[in-house]
Every structure is written in C-alpha cells, then in structure tokens.
Amino acid sequence: MRVMAVDYGDERTGIAVSDPLGILVGETFVIKEWNRERLAEKIAEAARERGVQVIVIGNPKNMDGTEGLRAEKSRELAALVKGRIGIDPVMWDERRTTVDAHRILSDNGRYGKKRKELVDAVAASLILEGYLGSIR
Numbered sequence: 001m002r003v004m005a006v007d008y009g010d011e012r013t014g015i016a017v018s019d020p021l022g023i024l025v026g027e028t029f030v031i032k033e034w035n036r037e038r039l040a041e042k043i044a045e046a047a048r049e050r051g052v053q054v055i056v057i058g059n060p061k062n063m064d065g066t067e068g069l070r071a072e073k074s075r076e077l078a079a080l081v082k083g084r085i086g087i088d089p090v091m092w093d094e095r096r097t098t099v100d101a102h103r104i105l106s107d108n109g110r111y112g113k114k115r116k117e118l119v120d121a122v123a124a125s126l127i128l129e130g131y132l133g134s135i136r
Contacts, residue, residue: 014120058094
C-alpha cells in the first residue's frame with residue numbers, strides 16, 4: 001500500500017511518498033504552487049502517477065490541541081484533493097514537524113536557501129513516518 005503525506009504551505013508544499021509496501025519513506029519532493037485549486041490537482045496527479053492508495057494531510061493544530069486558520073485551510077485542501085482523486089485524505093496531527101525538520105536540517109549542516117527548499121519535504125517525511133508507524 002503506497003501512502004503519500006502532504007505538508008501544506010502557502011508557497012511550497014512538501015510531499016513524501018512511501019515505498020510500495022508502505023513501510024518506509026521512498027521519495028520526497030516539493031510542489032511550488034500558491035493556488036489551492038492547482039495544488040490539489042498537482043497532488044492528485046502525483047498520487048495517480050505513483051499508485052497512491054492513502055493520502056495523509058498534515059493538520060497543523062495549535063500546541064493546546066485546538067485548530068486555527070491553518071487547520072481550516074488544510075481541511076479545505078483535503079476536500080479539493082478528494083474531489084480530484086476520490087481518496088478521502090486522512091488528517092494527521094503535525095504539531096512540531098516543521099520545527100523538527102529545521103532541527104534535522106541544522107544538525108546536518110543545511111542552512112540558508114538550500115534549507116528553505118528542503119524543510120517542507122522533510123516535514124512531509126516526518127508526517128509520513130508518524131502515520132506509517134501508527135498503522136503497523
């Protein structure tokens with residue numbers, strides 16, 4: 001079962017796709033798109049190309065567990081993706097994934113523009129790892 005995780009951002013959206021068995025993160029990349037409609041289509045297209053059966057979208061809850069504007073935007077993206085591919089995305093609590101992604105990149109000597117380009121993909125891989133760990 002191939003799984004795709006999405007770390008939704010206003011300008012860049014991180015994507016991580018599992019291996020065919022749904023055990024490990026197999027591929028990561030970033031989609032640069034600010035328009036939510038076009039982004040949903042690009043996510044659906046990437047999912048179709050890779051034979052994805054499950055889509056997990058990061059749900060950016062506040063530290064106290066409440067949901068704010070970012071969570072609402074993520075739910076709207078999930079609805080758009082579902083309308084394009086017919087897969088009902090799983091909403092996954094993504095608290096601290098971006099912070100952890102920055103730490104991982106810093107620990108590995110990635111700074112500046114290079115880090116900015118990678119952080120969303122790393123955050124998506126953390127969402128994917130968390131989801132995959134929960135279904136084992």
